[in-house]
Amino acid sequence: MGIHQGEESMSIVSRKSDHIRIVLEEDVDFRGKATGFQEYDFVHCALPELDYSEVSTEVTFLGKSLTFPLMISAMTGGCPDALVINEMLAELIQAEGLAIGVGSQRPMADESRYKESYRIVREKAPDRVIVGNVGAAQIARMEKPDSVKRMVEVIQANAMAVHLNPLQECLQPEGDRDFTGVLRGIEDLVRALEVPVMVKEVGCGISQEVAERLANVGVQYIDVAGAGGTSWAAVESFRQKDTDLAGRFRDWGLPTAISLKEVTGVRGIHAIASGGIRDGQTMAKALALGAEICGAAAPFLRVLSEGGVDALRKTVQEWRESLKMVLFLTGSRSIDQIRRPGVIYFKGRDAAKREVTPGEK
Numbered sequence: 001m002g003i004h005q006g007e008e009s010m011s012i013v014s015r016k017s018d019h020i021r022i023v024l025e026e027d028v029d030f031r032g033k034a035t036g037f038q039e040y041d042f043v044h045c046a047l048p049e050l051d052y053s054e055v056s057t058e059v060t061f062l063g064k065s066l067t068f069p070l071m072i073s074a075m076t077g078g079c080p081d082a083l084v085i086n087e088m089l090a091e092l093i094q095a096e097g098l099a100i101g102v103g104s105q106r107p108m109a110d111e112s113r114y115k116e117s118y119r120i121v122r123e124k125a126p127d128r129v130i131v132g133n134v135g136a137a138q139i140a141r142m143e144k145p146d147s148v149k150r151m152v153e154v155i156q157a158n159a160m161a162v163h164l165n166p167l168q169e170c171l172q173p174e175g176d177r178d179f180t181g182v183l184r185g186i187e188d189l190v191r192a193l194e195v196p197v198m199v200k201e202v203g204c205g206i207s208q209e210v211a212e213r214l215a216n217v218g219v220q221y222i223d224v225a226g227a228g229g230t231s232w233a234a235v236e237s238f239r240q241k242d243t244d245l246a247g248r249f250r251d252w253g254l255p256t257a258i259s260l261k262e263v264t265g266v267r268g269i270h271a272i273a274s275g276g277i278r279d280g281q282t283m284a285k286a287l288a289l290g291a292e293i294c295g296a297a298a299p300f301l302r303v304l305s306e307g308g309v310d311a312l313r314k315t316v317q318e319w320r321e322s323l324k325m326v327l328f329l330t331g332s333r334s335i336d337q338i339r340r341p342g343v344i345y346f347k348g349r350d351a352a353k354r355e356v357t358p359g360e361k
């Protein structure tokens with residue numbers, strides 16, 4: 001795939017291209033911290049009393065049906081590689097019945113020529129859930145919500161995500177570190193948009209306290225994007241050769257499983273689990289712990305880059321099949337049923353220990 005084309009003068013565009021290149025070429029995962037899902041296990045059901053062919057992985061999300069609860073998390077838009085990547089991702093989600101989040105739409109607000117790299121997603125995936133994306137710092141300084149309304153229109157978004165990335169902004173030399181007014185900006189968006197507002201992190205997780213503040217201003221969807229997968233501090237450390245500050249923050253953040261438990265405890269919030277989700281079994285754990293759907297970013301970019309759309313289709317189908325097997329092997333006919341008490345247990349670091357907390361989700 002030709003994804004290292006041309007040079008661009010706008011720093012945001014070259015930054016976006018840098019991110020893609022670094023994620024593809026370097027090891028950017030958390031090093032000393034995992035998602036936390038490895039400390040949970042399923043109670044094997046030797047007597048499922050189900051016909052495997054009737055086990056269903058389908059869910060409804062944002063009013064549309066998904067063949068299984070997976071979203072390709074926000075990655076690209078607004079850089080030379082984005083058009084081709086987004087076109088391929090959109091064709092895949094249309095064919096496989098998934099959801100997608102587009103990358104930050106800020107370049108679109110600055111330069112209309114980048115619109116096409118976002119618009120293509122709706123063109124190629126007319127029937128699917130598409131989530132828009134805008135940054136916290138941009139929202140804080142938004143005078144009127146008109147530019148965000150245009151972002152929604154261009155992709156006919158089913159929801160608009162605001163990404164909270166304070167660590168990333170601290171580490172980027174050109175970062176915007178003024179996070180005052182972000183909550184108020186989110187509240188304004190909740191009021192102004194006709195679609196729900198989703199708030200997401202980018203790999204450091206969201207705590208219960210933050211989730212409660214978001215719920216209080218009307219946010220209904222939170223994508224935890226927790227620690228244990230792609231580390232943005234690691235990505236930044238590869239961009240900055242002259243300092244190791246970013247490297248020192250490589251393992252910063254709330255692990256995804258912990259963040260998920262905190263966020264699902266907040267009334268009125270639909271939780272999306274992402275950050276280090278790398279297979280169907282981990283997806284199943286996140287769903288059993290209360291996630292409505294799961295998301296993943298870097299692994300799909302890597303598979304796409306190495307093997308193209310066919311390889312990505314195969315990966316997605318494998319994830320779906322292993323999720324379906326976990327449903328069967330836990331005696332669950334549907335995704336809803338895997339959330340019933342007693343299906344998953346916390347084993348901690350000791351694989352021989354089993355503590356099922358009655359009613360624990």
Ligand SMILES: Cc1cc2nc3c(=O)[nH]c(=O)nc-3n(C[C@H](O)[C@H](O)[C@H](O)COP(=O)(O)O)c2cc1C
Nearest residue numbers: 073074075103104163225229230275276296297298
């Ligand atoms: C190349 C790349 C670009 C990304 N760009 C964005 C972005 O523009 N907006 C956003 O909200 N998150 C962005 N993310 C973060 C992802 O949506 C996700 O939250 C994070 O990578 C953790 O998921 P993972 O461990 O599956 O990669 C990006 C991730 C990657 C790999």
